[in-house]
Amino acid sequence: MQWLWAIIVGFVLGLIAKAVLPGKQHQPLWLTTLFGMVGAILGNAVASWIGVAETRGIDWTRHLLQLAGAIAVVALGEMIYMSVRGGKKGTA
Incomplete structure (x- = not known):
C-alpha cells in the first residue's frame, strides 16, 4: 500500500x-x-536533515520541500531527457 501512495504522490508532485x-x-x-x-x-x-520531518499536524515544511525537490528533479530530468532524445521538440 505504501508503494501505491508513493506513486500517487509522485504523480501529483510531478x-x-x-x-x-x-x-x-x-x-x-x-x-x-x-x-x-x-x-x-x-x-x-x-526535511529529516533539518529536523522537520515529523511534526504534529500537517507537515507543511516537509511538503514544500518535497515540492521543491520535485521541481528540481523534473527540471533536471527534462534537460537530461531532451539531451538523450537529441533535442527533438514536438515529436512523440
Missing part, C-alpha cells in the same frame, strides 16, 4: 512541478511520475 516550470516539458507521464517520486524522497531527506 504534475505540479511541470505546471510551475516555464515552457513545455517533453518527458512522458510515467517519467514525470518517477521524477516526482524522486523529488519527494529528496524533500523527505532534506
